[in-house]
Amino acid sequence: MQKTVARQLMGFAVLLLLTACGETNTYVASPPPKIAVTLPVRRPVTRYLEATGYASAVNTVDLVARVQGFLQEINYQDGGPVKKGATLFVIEPDPYRLKVEQAQAAEAGARASVTQADAEYQRQAELGGKEFASKATVDQALAARDQARANLLQAEVNTKLAKINYDYTNVTAPFDGVATAHQVSVGELVGAGAPTQLATVVQLDPIYVNFSINEQDVQRLRADQIRRGLSLARAREELQKIPIEAALQTESGYPHRGVLEYAAPVVNQSTGTHDVRAVFQNPERALLPGNFLRVRVPVGQQRDAVLVPDVALGSDLTGRYLLVVNADNVVEQRKVETGPVEGELRVIENGLKGDERVVVGGTLRAIPGQKVDPQVQTAVAAPASQ
Numbered sequence: 001m002q003k004t005v006a007r008q009l010m011g012f013a014v015l016l017l018l019t020a021c022g023e024t025n026t027y028v029a030s031p032p033p034k035i036a037v038t039l040p041v042r043r044p045v046t047r048y049l050e051a052t053g054y055a056s057a058v059n060t061v062d063l064v065a066r067v068q069g070f071l072q073e074i075n076y077q078d079g080g081p082v083k084k085g086a087t088l089f090v091i092e093p094d095p096y097r098l099k100v101e102q103a104q105a106a107e108a109g110a111r112a113s114v115t116q117a118d119a120e121y122q123r124q125a126e127l128g129g130k131e132f133a134s135k136a137t138v139d140q141a142l143a144a145r146d147q148a149r150a151n152l153l154q155a156e157v158n159t160k161l162a163k164i165n166y167d168y169t170n171v172t173a174p175f176d177g178v179a180t181a182h183q184v185s186v187g188e189l190v191g192a193g194a195p196t197q198l199a200t201v202v203q204l205d206p207i208y209v210n211f212s213i214n215e216q217d218v219q220r221l222r223a224d225q226i227r228r229g230l231s232l233a234r235a236r237e238e239l240q241k242i243p244i245e246a247a248l249q250t251e252s253g254y255p256h257r258g259v260l261e262y263a264a265p266v267v268n269q270s271t272g273t274h275d276v277r278a279v280f281q282n283p284e285r286a287l288l289p290g291n292f293l294r295v296r297v298p299v300g301q302q303r304d305a306v307l308v309p310d311v312a313l314g315s316d317l318t319g320r321y322l323l324v325v326n327a328d329n330v331v332e333q334r335k336v337e338t339g340p341v342e343g344e345l346r347v348i349e350n351g352l353k354g355d356e357r358v359v360v361g362g363t364l365r366a367i368p369g370q371k372v373d374p375q376v377q378t379a380v381a382a383p384a385s386q
Contacts, residue, residue: 036361037325037374038309040354045305045342048296053211053246055291058279059175059203065091065191066168071184071198078181082173082201089171089182089198091190096166103162107155110148117141117148177203202289205282209246209258211295212273220299244278246293248286254296256280256287306354307345313338314363322352323359323366325374331359333368 065071073090076082124141128134173179180200190196245254258280267274278295280287287293313336314321322334336351352358357374359366366372 032329032371032373033362033365034375035325035331035359035363035366035372036377037357038312038360038377040348040352040356040358041307041345042304042354043307044301044303045307045340045347046298047300047302048340049213049217049299050294050296050340051211051213053209053278053293053295055287055289055293056208056210057202057204057289058206058208059177059201060289061174061201063088063171063179063198063201064195065089065171065198066195067091067096067165068191069095069169069189071186071188071190074182074186076179079178082177082179084173084175086173087170088173088179088201091169091171093166093169096162096169100159100162100166103155103159107152107159110152110155114145114148114152117145121145171198173201175201175203176205177201204285204288206279207282207287207289208261209244209278209280209287209293209295210275211278211293212268212271212275213297215267215272215274217299218267218274242297244280244295244297246278246280246287246295248291248293254294256293260297302347305339306348306352307342308348308352308358309344309360310341310346311344312358312360312363313346322348323363323368324352324356325359325366325372326356328371329374330371331366331368 069091071089072092074088075090076086076088082088121138121141121144124138128138178201180202182199183197184190190198242260244258244260246256246258247254258278260276261279262277264275308322312322314323318335320336320338322336324332324334326332334351334356337349339347339349341347357376360377361375
């Protein structure tokens with residue numbers, strides 16, 4: 001019984017082998033990989049000069065004690081805002097007020113002496129005309145009158161000086177700004193021997209942003225002005241209307257707007273750069289003196305620029321490149337020259353005509369020379385390389 005079952009199984013196996021030998025084996029190629037592609041964007045773009053700058057105060061003044069005395073009052077909060085003309089420090093005023101009163105009294109006495117000397121001279125001059133007074137007496141009266149007038153002039157000057165020193169006892173803010181921490185304390189002797197620094201007032205609104213552009217860019221700007229037929233005076237007027245954009249190192253984009261305010265008349269020989277300065281309104285004090293900033297200056301507009309997603313760009317030892325899919329759906333590597341970034345897009349200066357399909361997704365499967373299955377997407381929504 002067992003031998004019969006074994007012979008039946010063996011016969012079934014032989015039958016299967018004979019059946020398999022009668023079939024033909026064929027290779028089926030895998031389909032091309034799907035690759036995300038996008039068409040370049042063509043649109044006008046503004047060209048910029050980019051630089052690194054720093055902020056500086058429009059006005060910075062050290063407040064000093066210009067008269068000697070004990071500090072009597074401090075009338076502001078350290079680091080707080082101050083208004084032009086506001087009294088920030090008071091140096092004991094009483095001694096200087098008394099000096100003003102003393103000078104005014106001396107001035108009043110000198111004025112009385114002038115009145116008396118004038119009257120005496122008039123009497124002596126009349127007597128001299130009638131030959132009742134000698135010429136020497138008349139000359140003495142004239143000299144006394146002139147001396148009295150000179151004494152009055154000196155007294156008036158002394159009064160003005162006393163008032164100036166008295167005014168110096170009130171140290172005021174020269175402009176709207178922010179005052180630093182005070183350097184002296186109430187009751188401390190200041191102004192002894194030399195001016196004593198009390199604090200510093202810094203103007204924060206508006207604020208300067210200083211930066212430099214290279215000599216080639218300066219020449220390019222001048223050539224553009226000549227091409228547009230601008231006179232030197234008109235070119236200077238237009239220069240001061242150029243909008244400037246800036247951003248702190250931690251900010252995205254360029255949220256701060258200003259205008260070009262000054263351009264140095266010479267090129268720095270040691271650096272080959274042109275120093276320029278912009279002024280920015282700064283009501284929120286977002287910019288502080290000493291901040292480093294990214295700065296860009298518009299220098300013209302390119303009407304028909306070619307842009308691709310920045311994520312599509314690759315690089316090797318020879319430079320930047322893009323992967324494109326030709327009409328036969330075959331991947332090609334295209335060397336390109338890049339320009340500035342516009343949001344998530346990058347300007348392509350050379351290397352693209354603008355109608356190619358650029359690989360933006362699945363780049364690891366996009367092998368130059370290999371056929372792919374391109375899936376078209378929009379440039380704005382292009383995904384990152386996989």
